Amino acid sequence: MTETPMFNDLHKIGIKFFTLSGNDVPLADFIPVFHRWIQHGSLNDTLVDVADYSHVPAGPGTMLIAHAGNYAIDETGNRRGFLYYSKRELPGSGVEARLAEVCRRNLDACRLLEKDEDTRECIDIDYGRLQIIANDRLHAPNSDETRQALEPVLKNFLARLYPGSGYKLESDSADPRERFSVTVSMQERAQSAEELLSRL
Amino acid sequence: MPVSTWKQKLGDAMPPPMAEEIDAFESQMTLKKQGRIDDKLFAETRLRRGAYGQRYDNGQRHDGIAARQLQFPSAATKGPDTLWDAPGMQRIKIPYGGLTPDQMEILADVAEEYSDAICHVTTRQDIQLHYVHIDDTPDLMRRLAAVGITTREACGNSVRNITGCSVAGVCHDETFDVTPYSRALAWFLLGHPDVQDFGRKVKVAFSGCKGRACALTNIHDLGFIARKQEINGEEKRGFEMYVGGGLGAVPYNAKLFDAFVPEEEIMPLTQAVARVYARLGEKRNRGRARVKFLVDKLGIEEFRRLVHEERKTLPHDARWTGYLDDVAAYAEKPLKPAAGLKPGGGDVHFETWRATNVYRQKQTGYGVATVALPLGDITSWQLRRLAGITRKYCGDSARTTVEQNIVLRWVPEADLPRLYTDLKSIGLAREGAGTLFDVVSCPGTDTCKLGISSSRGLAGEMHQRLATRWQQYDAAVQGLRIKISGCFNSCSQHHLADLGFYGVSRKVGGATVPHFRVVLGGQWEENGGAYGLAIGAVPSKRIPDFIDRIIEKYLAEREGNESFRDFIQRIGKRELKKVVDTLATVPPYQLDPSYYSDWRDPREYSISDIGVGECAGEVVSRIDFDLQNAERLYFEAQLAHEDGDHRKADGTAFAAMVAAAGGLVRLENLDIGDDPDVVIPQFRRLYVETKLFHDRYAGGKFAEYLFARHEQGERPADADQVRLLLEETQLFIEAAHACHARLTEKTDDDRAAAGGRDTADAVNA
Numbered sequence: 023m024t025e026t027p028m029f030n031d032l033h034k035i036g037i038k039f040f041t042l043s044g045n046d047v048p049l050a051d052f053i054p055v056f057h058r059w060i061q062h063g064s065l066n067d068t069l070v071d072v073a074d075y076s077h078v079p080a081g082p083g084t085m086l087i088a089h090a091g092n093y094a095i096d097e098t099g100n101r102r103g104f105l106y107y108s109k110r111e112l113p114g115s116g117v118e119a120r121l122a123e124v125c126r127r128n129l130d131a132c133r134l135l136e137k138d139e140d141t142r143e144c145i146d147i148d149y150g151r152l153q154i155i156a157n158d159r160l161h162a163p164n165s166d167e168t169r170q171a172l173e174p175v176l177k178n179f180l181a182r183l184y185p186g187s188g189y190k191l192e193s194d195s196a197d198p199r200e201r202f203s204v205t206v207s208m209q210e211r212a213q214s215a216e217e218l219l220s221r222l
Numbered sequence: 223m224p225v226s227t228w229k230q231k232l233g234d235a236m237p238p239p240m241a242e243e244i245d246a247f248e249s250q251m252t253l254k255k256q257g258r259i260d261d262k263l264f265a266e267t268r269l270r271r272g273a274y275g276q277r278y279d280n281g282q283r284h285d286g287i288a289a290r291q292l293q294f295p296s297a298a299t300k301g302p303d304t305l306w307d308a309p310g311m312q313r314i315k316i317p318y319g320g321l322t323p324d325q326m327e328i329l330a331d332v333a334e335e336y337s338d339a340i341c342h343v344t345t346r347q348d349i350q351l352h353y354v355h356i357d358d359t360p361d362l363m364r365r366l367a368a369v370g371i372t373t374r375e376a377c378g379n380s381v382r383n384i385t386g387c388s389v390a391g392v393c394h395d396e397t398f399d400v401t402p403y404s405r406a407l408a409w410f411l412l413g414h415p416d417v418q419d420f421g422r423k424v425k426v427a428f429s430g431c432k433g434r435a436c437a438l439t440n441i442h443d444l445g446f447i448a449r450k451q452e453i454n455g456e457e458k459r460g461f462e463m464y465v466g467g468g469l470g471a472v473p474y475n476a477k478l479f480d481a482f483v484p485e486e487e488i489m490p491l492t493q494a495v496a497r498v499y500a501r502l503g504e505k506r507n508r509g510r511a512r513v514k515f516l517v518d519k520l521g522i523e524e525f526r527r528l529v530h531e532e533r534k535t536l537p538h539d540a541r542w543t544g545y546l547d548d549v550a551a552y553a554e555k556p557l558k559p560a561a562g563l564k565p566g567g568g569d570v571h572f573e574t575w576r577a578t579n580v581y582r583q584k585q586t587g588y589g590v591a592t593v594a595l596p597l598g599d600i601t602s603w604q605l606r607r608l609a610g611i612t613r614k615y616c617g618d619s620a621r622t623t624v625e626q627n628i629v630l631r632w633v634p635e636a637d638l639p640r641l642y643t644d645l646k647s648i649g650l651a652r653e654g655a656g657t658l659f660d661v662v663s664c665p666g667t668d669t670c671k672l673g674i675s676s677s678r679g680l681a682g683e684m685h686q687r688l689a690t691r692w693q694q695y696d697a698a699v700q701g702l703r704i705k706i707s708g709c710f711n712s713c714s715q716h717h718l719a720d721l722g723f724y725g726v727s728r729k730v731g732g733a734t735v736p737h738f739r740v741v742l743g744g745q746w747e748e749n750g751g752a753y754g755l756a757i758g759a760v761p762s763k764r765i766p767d768f769i770d771r772i773i774e775k776y777l778a779e780r781e782g783n784e785s786f787r788d789f790i791q792r793i794g795k796r797e798l799k800k801v802v803d804t805l806a807t808v809p810p811y812q813l814d815p816s817y818y819s820d821w822r823d824p825r826e827y828s829i830s831d832i833g834v835g836e837c838a839g840e841v842v843s844r845i846d847f848d849l850q851n852a853e854r855l856y857f858e859a860q861l862a863h864e865d866g867d868h869r870k871a872d873g874t875a876f877a878a879m880v881a882a883a884g885g886l887v888r889l890e891n892l893d894i895g896d897d898p899d900v901v902i903p904q905f906r907r908l909y910v911e912t913k914l915f916h917d918r919y920a921g922g923k924f925a926e927y928l929f930a931r932h933e934q935g936e937r938p939a940d941a942d943q944v945r946l947l948l949e950e951t952q953l954f955i956e957a958a959h960a961c962h963a964r965l966t967e968k969t970d971d972d973r974a975a976a977g978g979r980d981t982a983d984a985v986n987a
Contacts, residue, residue, distance in 0.1 A: 034335060057285070068295075070283070073353070073668070074822050081603070082339045082601065087353050089307060092338060157335055160225070199327055
């Protein structure tokens, strides 16, 4: 499959791993966690600040704003999960490589959540259910063309991340005004961020 | 063929002037990256495109342990001490708050793709996006332009968003609908040459009546309140016009300029005010530069006289009255026929929502529904759906409000239950609009460079606490308003609140503790008619307790139906201070460290992150912009030359020289325009014949480049001719810069020689 030039320019990509448990933990509880990550320089980016949107229902929740992308305990669409999305140009010559990079950045943060003394007991990430978002209506509008272009990329990416596992892939919305996004449910889930990171 | 840029994709969808302005801004960004525009000038340039700085953009942040450098990829800057890569805020002008569903959808999209998926409604009916990278702003602006939204002059020293009643046209109390007037003046002033040379910003508001608060004309530099007057037996529309109001650290009530300004005079009079302010307003001392200080200094009578004198000198402009045809034709068409609400059937939540969030229009059978936004925030997901709901119930009649909400107008009352259900499905059916629960807050320390305390943190806390409690109070308390600012600059309009707060800090045992100063008993009605009493400061963490205590005191001690404001006035500062003092003590850190951090920010509190605000913009004179424009055109001419488009390069290079010459001429003649046949003769007379433009060594040579090219008129330029012209253009622009520098030095010398007479005296002389 040859990617169209437009689609190949896609750099603004998001991946959200949904939560298995911990949906009742107040969003404000993640504020000190993210501040601590900034203090310790825990992630490989310039970590700028924490944004608190806990007062907004079904919103971006509690965010860790960084230069290259944002991290969040996100509740968009009333589905809580851990989200990372890139804002600046990503390394990698194709979308598949960039998708892997975004996933790596997300999982690096998930790994911190698994270890953090405030979160390790109260929130579980579902490493078998994720949402993939193209946050760029110019290069990847919510259309059949984008889906056709993305499907083989996703297939390769998911085969690498979950070797041998089947999956169900659903479009989140057919509305062309929405961003292109799909929810992927794997038949076999991984146990930890580390497990997935080892495959990337 | 797939398109690869928004510029290509949107093409003709953008109004050409907007598209050209955005292209120009993008060119200026390129020049800045090349180091060809200085920091101050570029800062004001981006501010005038609404691209504002944000906290930590100097690359330093206190993380609760120590101040640390934020390592951005580039050391490039976008203003003095402002890093290019640091995220910023994009302010988007929404004149009179008017929003269509198409605009809502694009706002949702750009918030999602360039910001953090949140649109924040401000107390001046703008929309703000935070954490935006400046490289994304041109495309962001293009997408907005394609739906008729501009960010031009949303910040900087110019005319900001023009606000207006959110219930204009449907209000029982209005004299007439001010919507078409506010819209016309907003577009008339946008980019107008007379609003480019201010020492500070100018805020304008339109209100349909005197009694309500919707537009808050009393706190504006320029306020218009609708009036009708019988003149020669004919009823005429006009406005009661006010000048010199403003909040900030020291609030000023606006002064009556004229009890009746006929509708055909509002544009020229505004223009005259702008010219007087540009000429006489303070430019060096930023803290004294707003219109309110000029009015105060001159006195309203003298200010009025100067404005009327200025009015006489204005060249006629057909737009002054041309817009009145649009006013006559303006009428909102309801989407659906009127239908009353059938009694009964609504559940208790709907009835509560209806009681606080629905205003019955003067047009029977219609209502205005307020979508109450927590802290003024709405998500992209919600806004996109709200666009659909707006289309479904009221067409395109939505507005933002100065209380950080959105109203849907012309909703048939019979549809209210269904509207409520639809809003509820997207988390936007919160009741309590305009009540104690509807807390207003500026961004404060969350994102503002000037923030001292966490206004949003406190507002979020109050919002959570009051969610279940506000309905338990009696009606007099439910109707109180809480407004919280992060500093004394009053962006939340705390002076007008019943319970107002602004951020301050206090040293306690060597540590710094966040506090809020309490301002009580402001008047929201009568266009923000009176300001509250500033009492003492309370530790940030005790503000919720303070609110409880003052409400308890009011309930226990009010006399009959005494309002909260009257109660505050009656008991006075001394008594109120006692309440403050009971909560003022800060325990030692070892006993309770929670006092030493702010709401929803666990970092140990520090004020070291406070930066230099950009509210004031940079004082950059009109000629600086003209010369910058010349530089930009020269740059674009170079690009066209590189692309082999010699004809375009030739014309653009000539335009660059005309722009530079025009900038100099404009120092003497504000109305010069940009027609070469007008600019060049005046340039010759004012600068060449007087030898002011002459270089010490080259004499008048550089001016001859301009004259020679002008004499040639249209020509089939070849590559060599264009290359030569580009060289000449560069030299001409440099000569214009040098001429301006000499004139400035001479002015400074003259001023010093005159013994420091102030600007006003000098001009009057």
